[in-house]
Amino acid sequence: MTRKKVNLEYIISESKRKATYKKRKSCLIKKTNEISTLCGIQACAIVYSDDEPHPEVWPSHFDVQRVLHKFEALPELEKDQKMLDQETFLKKRIIKAREHLMKQRNQNMKKKMDLLMFKCLSSGTIVDNNIDVSCFLWVIDETLKEVELKKTRDQSQSGIHVAENGSKSLSGEKEPVDAHVQLMMPSVDAMLKQDWLMDSVHAVGNEMLHF
Structure with missing residues (x-):
């Protein structure tokens, strides 16, 4: 059974938004763990929320710092080649x-x-x-x-x-x-x-x- 296509737009209902956040956050961390294990790469996840005082990180603060330092050491051209924010992602989808x-x-x-x-x-x-x-x-x-x-x-x-x-x-x-x-x-x-x-x-x- 195919999933219902989700519209990429802000969820107005606060209760639905919080429920979606928890569900998507766990899926994001799970997928990050899977790609790191299956492909043997270094990956990390940082998730910010207005309802939490501190961001949630995966796998640990130390590992996140190590991955970020390695990323910052890359040349600017290589670093920006695959970077996408939501606006750029949506623009590419529209094109x-x-x-x-x-x-x-x-x-x-x-x-x-x-x-x-x-x-x-x-x-x-x-x-x-x-x-x-x-x-x-x-x-x-x-x-x-x-x-x-x-x-x-x-x-x-x-x-x-x-x-x-x-x-x-x-x-x-x-x-x-x-x-x-x-x-x-x-x-x-x-x-x-x-x-x-x-x-x-x-x-x-x-x-x-x-x-």
Whole structure:
């Protein structure tokens, strides 16, 4: 069962806030202990609370001082490289969320334009006059590139098959006279279909330019 996602915002209720503090503090100390033991590293935790006169430390005051002195001895560049306060952490989360949103929007637009393009090809007319022409033409160009790439790949694979069968004939194996022709026919049919698709897409693109 998945946990409910927690909103990172200040808890207004004092009782809930104190309960959350105790729970999270124990989890923080537990995780610090785990990472120190499992990875063999030096780690410490310092937790301040308005309700307590002194901060709580882990594992001990002496060990905390030792880790802090080692940290302070690091060069400034290395020391600041992974440091994050809550504000910086949230800013990075926001940037990542915006990048993900932009990527998802682009993917949705690409799928929408793909669907519209094939509707235009099947009907032979422009089915939506309110589309973004530049975006639609970009999708057409990308589709043409994919068609050309597939055609090149099919041609190279057909050449390999013909060469293999030719070598078998030279080695003395019996093969029908029209075997090479039969091998080439599927590729030719595929190329003809692809040429038809390219011509249709060009026609749709030219119609759209005259809006």
